[in-house]
Amino acid sequence: MSHPTTLPRVEVDAAKLPLMLGELRLPAIARMWAEMAERSDREGWPATRFLSILTEIEIAERARRRIERHMADARLPPDKTLDGFDFAHVPMLSRAQVAALASGDAWLGKGKNLLLFGPPGSGKTHVSAAIGRSLVENGYRVLFTRTTELVQRLQAARQELALEAAISKLDRYDLLMLDDLSYVRKDQAETSVLFELISKRYERRSLLITANQPFGEWNKVFPDPAMTIASIDRLVHHSTIIEMNVESYRQRAAATRKRRQDRKNPTDTNTENKLDTD
Ligand code: ADP
Ligand code: MG
Numbered sequence: 001m002s003h004p005t006t007l008p009r010v011e012v013d014a015a016k017l018p019l020m021l022g023e024l025r026l027p028a029i030a031r032m033w034a035e036m037a038e039r040s041d042r043e044g045w046p047a048t049r050f051l052s053i054l055t056e057i058e059i060a061e062r063a064r065r066r067i068e069r070h071m072a073d074a075r076l077p078p079d080k081t082l083d084g085f086d087f088a089h090v091p092m093l094s095r096a097q098v099a100a101l102a103s104g105d106a107w108l109g110k111g112k113n114l115l116l117f118g119p120p121g122s123g124k125t126h127v128s129a130a131i132g133r134s135l136v137e138n139g140y141r142v143l144f145t146r147t148t149e150l151v152q153r154l155q156a157a158r159q160e161l162a163l164e165a166a167i168s169k170l171d172r173y174d175l176l177m178l179d180d181l182s183y184v185r186k187d188q189a190e191t192s193v194l195f196e197l198i199s200k201r202y203e204r205r206s207l208l209i210t211a212n213q214p215f216g217e218w219n220k221v222f223p224d225p226a227m228t229i230a231s232i233d234r235l236v237h238h239s240t241i242i243e244m245n246v247e248s249y250r251q252r253a254a255a256t257r258k259r260r261q262d263r264k265n266p267t268d269t270n271t272e273n274k275l276d277t278d
Helices: 006-023 027-041 048-074 097-104 125-135 147-159 163-172 193-199 216-221 225-237 249-264
Strands: 113-117 142-146 177-178 206-211 239-243
Touching: 006 027, 048 125, 048 142, 097 125, 113 125, 113 225, 125 142, 125 177, 142 147, 147 163, 147 177, 147 193, 163 193, 177 216, 193 206, 193 225, 206 225, 216 225, 225 239
Parallel strands: 113 206, 113 239, 142 177, 177 206
Antiparallel strands: none
């Protein structure tokens, strides 16, 4: 004997499901429920198991999408990863220390800072971007920006009497990465927006700063010596400072290539074939 009252009802509900799931914004469940329902029927899952598996799928997908959004929002330079970073070139930077920074827990949230100094090409931007990438993957929100660009934005906000709001908006980032602080231009240095930003984030929200010049040269970045000292004071109070005093990675790579080339093609052309396997 069939059950004419229950069977059509199930069919009607199934037809409405995609719409209802869409309305509830549950795209992962909308995509997966049919396959899971089929498995559940076939394997005789308890209803609780079926429901919790679908819920977990939706939650996982939501987390993945959130991280994807945060990654795009972070504006990190592309392709700079920890895997692609040659630690041998920077002996003062240990892989373990960078891994700890990249996990974030010990410094973000407590508003601690990270300051990276070193000459051009020493890898400051690369290692910063790589740390930023890991932090986003670990659920943190970061924003990577050239310092001059951010200062420009804040100056524009100030002209519209909206500096306070603009700085507060940056609070949503656990870490603000200011690349190349020492490139702040003279006309930008005449304003105090950078000082206001540093003061606002002090002991609350973290900053990562890279600069070619250590503090001695920072007078060019702030309007007056008192503000320079006050800024440095706040930045270093809770901070890790790493000086990457190594030669330019680009130049070293070029030199290595050249050495290889010279060995392959020595001036004595008779040895050319012999050395070709190098
Ligand atoms: P900086 O910001 O200190 O001027 P970058 O991070 O921009 O230097 O590095 C210059 C170039 O050399 C980039 O292409 C970067 O990926 C590469 N590079 C620098 N240091 C390393 C390293 N230790 N391992 C791999 N690539 C590096
Ligand atoms: Mg750089």
